[in-house]
Amino acid sequence: MKTDLIIAGVGGQGILSIGAIIGQAALYDELEIKQAETHGMSQRGGAVVSHVRLSDQPVYADLIHRGQADLILAVEPMEALRQLPFLKTDGYLVTNTEPFRNLSNYPSRSEIQEAFDRLPHVLLLNATDIAHQTGNPKASNLVMLGALSAFIQLSLHAFETGIESVFHLKGQNVIDINQKAFIAGREEALSQLGSSRQTG
């Protein structure tokens, strides 16, 4: 088992948190893990990316080779597209559709949609809306992490443990609302995958 993931978003969207949760979850499931992330200047509203590599064998490089990622998980649609050169031919792109607009020249929705349409495996969800519905508008990152859980071989319990360990300093309430957002994202992804499998 080996999974190479790219996680993308904008500084402040919680990319580091979901990276850390996956890391904790991987250790819980006794897998090898390397998870490289962006700190510093880019955290001020800039493009942020994390490379996550999971395997039952030793993992060497902290960075994924271009064209070798099994999946791109993005909390922001344009940031998803920025990372496309890392995606494998048969890789999956899983992204939030809600843009983070802190730019005047942000592309139009149709330009972004056309780019998604050109890819073979895409799963789109409005994580921002789903996060709102779960009562925690800031948790779109956890919604996306939930969606990811439908794709990768980490146990649900491992994810829950990861969420707990990353948010334990912030109190039980924060853990609970993040778990809720995680489950909502997971269910949405499973239902989309289920219906596409039935029709396809």
Add this chain to the structure above:
Amino acid sequence: MKRELFLGNEAVAQAAIDAGISGVYAYPGTPSTEITEYIQQNSLAVERKVHSKWSANEKTAYETALGMSYAGKRALVCMKQVGLNVAADVFMNSAITGIHGGLVLAVADDPGMHSSQNEQDSRYYGQFAMIPVLEPSNQQEAYNMTYEAFQLSEQTQLPVMLRLTTRLSHSRSGVWRREVLQPKTLRLPKNSKQFLLLPIFARKNYARLLEKQVPLNLLAEQSKYNFFRDGQDHSLGIVCCGLAWNYVQEVYAGSAIPFPIVKISQYPLPEKLMGKLYESSDELLVIEEGYPLVESQLRDFFGKGKPVHGKLDGWLNRYGELTTDQVGRALKVEYDAVFESPDCVVPRPPSFCMGCGHVDAFVALQEAVAEFGEGHVFSDIGCYALAALPPFESIYSCVDMGASITMAKGAADAGLFPAIAVLGDSTFAHSGMTGLLDAVNEHTNMLIVISDNKSVSMTGGQDSAATDILETICVGLGVDTRHIRIVVPLKKNYAEMVRIFKEEIAFVGVSVVIPRRECLQRAARRLRQYRIRRTK
């Protein structure tokens, strides 16, 4: 015991705690900051009262750590690569005094300049000072090598440099810990002249440092972190320094590496080990993160020996960070990238946070200097350097910590009017104070804007050494109290801010304007912590 998930930086921090340090000394700087932060929050370190408060700058940090070493205790000092320039004086001399309690310098380089103004390679400093340099290739090695570095420091009686780069500092992996050691007890150096670098003593110390070079080389030959592995194909021999090892492993993942290979994680460069690779290969390829240091050492000046490839002949990029792609290209093992990022994807550079006080200060300052045209505002290292980007594009220098004041002074000396420096409170405390003293002593006609957000914000909101004492410092340095003006950078105060800026530009002499409003990120963090404490 179970494996713990650590950033490279956290592995260094945990290892230092486990090795029984009594203090960590540092100034925040990406990519090194998390080492000190981890120690500040670690319960064992807190319980043991391990010193972990931030220092005013890297020089004071290093000197204090050396003082702790003098007193017989183990100390860790951390900084980013450019911080070592600030600490270079004491760093170079600490190799000559030698140490008493183990002293480890963790310095994090930033190849690719993710968050830095250059990509200088600290290994050169290690070579310059003639001390052992350790360069871990992964998080477990970062832990193990830090843990052992204190012992190595005490054994060689020298400070030991742990050289990290962004990719290792900011990447997580599972790490096994070792036994927790007791801190050392207070004891003075046996030789009361050891730390006296008067020429008469320094000459003896320097001779001793030179004598140590032979045993240092031997230690590198014997180090378990340096090794040779033979391969089938002797047309090429590979030298991997630190992280480069991972990329080569990755390129050949699932199959044996065809070429003989040497991994280097401890310097000085072991001659015999390198000789073995040289003898068994037709050509060499050196893969290293940062500058071509080892490559330059192996390449002979007139090029009469075997060819040595790497950054100097274009097999690898001369600058930027190493990647698996790049190493794969050099070894002719490549994968296709089938998808391209579409043209509609535009750059998303970092930007000021919504509602940031620096922004309000800049908008007002821009209006106040508009009549003088471009080129009057010198700035510094910190969030406010984002004013170099659109929509502001209103600062004209960002060179090194504190240089805003001194460069503005130099320009004023040359006749530029107005000459304006903009820097933050923490940068001012780090390296701005001495420049201000120069300006005061010469009655330089200039305006200094200290945009005070009570925080070291770019690195994540650490405590600023100037908080609550900024005016006192300015007064103490001799600035006329009538020309130390405090404003609150808020939209409603624009008119007042513009007026004050204009008045102080017009004043002939040194003026200081302090726009003061707490960093929003720091305020939010403070509020969150307050709420958590309340609910507990």
